[in-house]
Amino acid sequence: MRxxxxxxPSQNSSRTVNATKTSFxxxxxxxxxxxxxxxxxxxxxxxxxxxxxxxxxxxEEMEYIVKEGSKYEIGFKFLRxxxxxxxxxxxxxxxxxxxxxxxxxxxxxxxxITEEYGLGVFVHRQIGQNAVHTNTSIGxxxxxxxxxxxKAILAHLPPDRIQSILDxxxxxxxxxxxxxxxxxxxQELEKIxxxxxxxxxxxxxxxxxxxxxxxxxPDNNVFGAFSVSGPTYRMNGERLHEQIPNLLRGKANEFExxxxxxx
Amino acid sequence: MRxxxxxxPSQNSSRTVNATKTSFxxxxxxxxxxxxxxxxxxxxxxxxxxxxxxxxxxxEEMEYIVKEGSKYEIGFKFLRxxxxxxxxxxxxxxxxxxxxxxxxxxxxxxxxITEEYGLGVFVHRQIGQNAVHTNTSIGxxxxxxxxxxxKAILAHLPPDRIQSILDxxxxxxxxxxxxxxxxxxxQELEKIxxxxxxxxxxxxxxxxxxxxxxxxxPDNNVFGAFSVSGPTYRMNGERLHEQIPNLLRGKANEFExxxxxxx
DNA sequence: TATATTGTTCGCTTGGTGTGAACACATTGT
DNA sequence: ACAATGTGTTCACACCAAGCGAACAATATA
Numbered sequence: 001m002r003x004x005x006x007x008x009p010s011q012n013s014s015r016t017v018n019a020t021k022t023s024f025x026x027x028x029x030x031x032x033x034x035x036x037x038x039x040x041x042x043x044x045x046x047x048x049x050x051x052x053x054x055x056x057x058x059x060e061e062m063e064y065i066v067k068e069g070s071k072y073e074i075g076f077k078f079l080r081x082x083x084x085x086x087x088x089x090x091x092x093x094x095x096x097x098x099x100x101x102x103x104x105x106x107x108x109x110x111x112x113i114t115e116e117y118g119l120g121v122f123v124h125r126q127i128g129q130n131a132v133h134t135n136t137s138i139g140x141x142x143x144x145x146x147x148x149x150x151k152a153i154l155a156h157l158p159p160d161r162i163q164s165i166l167d168x169x170x171x172x173x174x175x176x177x178x179x180x181x182x183x184x185x186x187q188e189l190e191k192i193x194x195x196x197x198x199x200x201x202x203x204x205x206x207x208x209x210x211x212x213x214x215x216x217x218p219d220n221n222v223f224g225a226f227s228v229s230g231p232t233y234r235m236n237g238e239r240l241h242e243q244i245p246n247l248l249r250g251k252a253n254e255f256e257x258x259x260x261x262x263x
Numbered sequence: 264m265r266x267x268x269x270x271x272p273s274q275n276s277s278r279t280v281n282a283t284k285t286s287f288x289x290x291x292x293x294x295x296x297x298x299x300x301x302x303x304x305x306x307x308x309x310x311x312x313x314x315x316x317x318x319x320x321x322x323e324e325m326e327y328i329v330k331e332g333s334k335y336e337i338g339f340k341f342l343r344x345x346x347x348x349x350x351x352x353x354x355x356x357x358x359x360x361x362x363x364x365x366x367x368x369x370x371x372x373x374x375x376i377t378e379e380y381g382l383g384v385f386v387h388r389q390i391g392q393n394a395v396h397t398n399t400s401i402g403x404x405x406x407x408x409x410x411x412x413x414k415a416i417l418a419h420l421p422p423d424r425i426q427s428i429l430d431x432x433x434x435x436x437x438x439x440x441x442x443x444x445x446x447x448x449x450q451e452l453e454k455i456x457x458x459x460x461x462x463x464x465x466x467x468x469x470x471x472x473x474x475x476x477x478x479x480x481p482d483n484n485v486f487g488a489f490s491v492s493g494p495t496y497r498m499n500g501e502r503l504h505e506q507i508p509n510l511l512r513g514k515a516n517e518f519e520x521x522x523x524x525x526x
Numbered sequence: 527t528a529t530a531t532t533g534t535t536c537g538c539t540t541g542g543t544g545t546g547a548a549c550a551c552a553t554t555g556t
Numbered sequence: 557a558c559a560a561t562g563t564g565t566t567c568a569c570a571c572c573a574a575g576c577g578a579a580c581a582a583t584a585t586a
Contacts (some may be wrong), residue, residue, distance in 0.1 A: 014320040014534075017574070019282035019543060024325055031347050038564060048545050053565070057277040062287055063380050070552095070563085074348050076377075076384040080402030082342030084294050114339075117326045121339045136350055139343030277565075281542065282574060302532055311576050316534065318574095333532085333584095 019055075022047070026055045027065070027074065035071035082139060091223060091259050092123055095215075098226060098251050099124040106228050106244060108235075113142070113149045114224035115157070118165040120150040123224065145185060146174045148200035148210030149225035155192040156214045156222035162189075177203045196252075197245045198225075202232065209235035213248040218260045226251060282318075285310070289318045290328070290337065298334035345402060354486060354522050355386055358478075361489060361514050362387040369491050369507060371498075376405070376412045377487035378420070381428040383413040386487065408448060409437045411463035411473030412488035418455040419477045419485035425452075440466045459515075460508045461488075465495065472498035476511040481523045489514060 029044050030036060038056060042049040056072055059065040066075040086092050095112040102110035107128035113120040119141040144150035144165065154162060171180045179185045192198045192214075200210035210229035217223045228244055229235070235244075292307050293299060301319060305312040319335055322328040329338040349355050358375040365373035370391035376383040382404040407413030407428065417425060434443045442448045455461045455477075463473035473492035480486045491507055492498070498507075 015317045015536095015573090016321040016324055017282050017286065017317050018572090019280050019574080020286040020318065020321045021325065022544090023280065023283040023286070024327070027344065031344060034351055039562075049564075050546075050566080051544050054278045054280050054543080055283065058279040058283045061279055062284065064287070066379060073351075074344055076345070076348055076379050076386070076402055078341050078402075079345030079348060079384075080404075081290065081294060081337055082339070082345035083401040085337050085339055085342060088297055088336075116329060116339050121342075123339070138346040139339055139341075141343075278542090285574085300532070301534090312533075313535080313577075314575050 023055050023059065026052060030065065030072060030074050035068060035073040037071055086123060090263055094258060095224065096124045098255055099126050102226060102228055102251060103128045105247060108228050108230035110228045111149065112224055112226050115144065115153050118169045120144050120147060120153065143172065143174065145171050146178045146204040148198050148212030148229065149227035151188065151192055151198040151200065152212035152214040152225040153222050155189040155198065156216060174204045175202055175206050177201060179203060196249055207232050209240060211240065211244045211248055213252045215252055215255060286318050286322065289315060293328065293335060293337050298331060298336040300334055349386060353526055357521060358487065359387045361518055362389050365489060365491055365514060366391045368510060371491050371493035373491045374412065375487055375489050378407065378416050381432045383407050383410060383416065406435065406437065408434050409441045409467040411461050411475030411492065412490035414451065414455055414461040414463065415475035415477040415488040416485050418452040418461065419479060437467050438465055438469050440464060442466060459512055470495050472503060474503065474507045474511055476515045478515055478518055
């Protein structure tokens, strides 16, 4: 079975390639601006037009970006690379139907996230009912300390890893309920480990509550987390504290067994 | 309404940034090798270890790649960029539920593809029944001339664009039935324009038949195509020639109207 | 412990990146 | 129709830094 290691934020001060950084700055600007022209980019990035031009030409020649009318936009080749990471690991593929089931059985928003560079990353997401926007924010990064799935993951990382994450990321407040104190967080994580699942009561966003459950690989490393979130007025009482946690724990156990035997 | 232009393979011989190319070569090698170490990459790419090292360090510092045990792998930041292109254009988002409906109503594989650099790109894909591998090959590129959705798109590109695509890509044979002759292809495209949909009878893959229907934007530019594919033994007779084409044309008309009014 | 292999660091050289200004081209307004 | 404005493109130049190979450190393997 494949080891699922922790992704450390490397503090390498090795020699780096400047031009590559510039290219990715251009790419990220294209994302932020939802497409842009050369002059736009040059202004936005405070670079010479000629510099932007050469990078854009390169990326276009490599077919990573695309000229759409008068704007350049990010092309589908990035989607290919991105889907690769999602599809390559079998466990990620197997997580998708579970997310679907969770969304259908609860009629709430359900997601699978994993950890990268101290943040949570949406790998799968589905909205209950027959909603349309099912993919929005795939790949987006969120804080671990202020989200249900995030706290579930955080609780099962090795202590030194937790510390290093808190050192680099900190505990920025998202709402009035966000845990911003380390001691408090450590106690919360301890409770999560005991219970086997995490609550998030409007700590990341007002009016939104979540239940998150960690997925542990056979080597006891945390591999990711499932979660179900909904508005506070629907997420309370027995449904929040019994029904949904039980559902999630069930799926999690099922999934962990699957990983163990199929991977 | 937003103009949906054609994506031309630019024959720019502008100045390009070499280092960026090298970085993407490294990234693509990581994809091909499903992750690799520095020495592996250096051998595979025939570059100095130190060169690979500096590029890897750069990409890791920017959090685009990730060290997983002893290998470097492509990280989720690419997924973020890729999903952006899928989600940014409302029409792409709206295409997803249609693909789902097509898959459910036919119990076959259904997909939405668009054109980029003379090739078809999978934007959405869904398998009938309750299959698991629903996302495989999202972002993958396919030939236009040997696929159902591809021919539907090709048929509605401007003549000069068709020619330039055929000049650069050619008509490589995929099976014995692939159209490899330009004249024959032009006649086929004419038939597709008359009918409003395209057939693919084992021209791309043995045993696989497809019906593809083009989606035209209000400005009459082709925006993409839906298709439904299945094994020859299920795709024949009235189902192939009446039922599925009618279903597809219906969805296409519905979708084109939606685009016109909602975009 | 010895040996092979991988990753990392280091000068060195050359070529290429980044720049601003000048140019061509398109778009807009009068 | 013609300025006028803004866009993209090209160019020569200066200086940095990308790529290299060899030596070194850190692993993994025998």
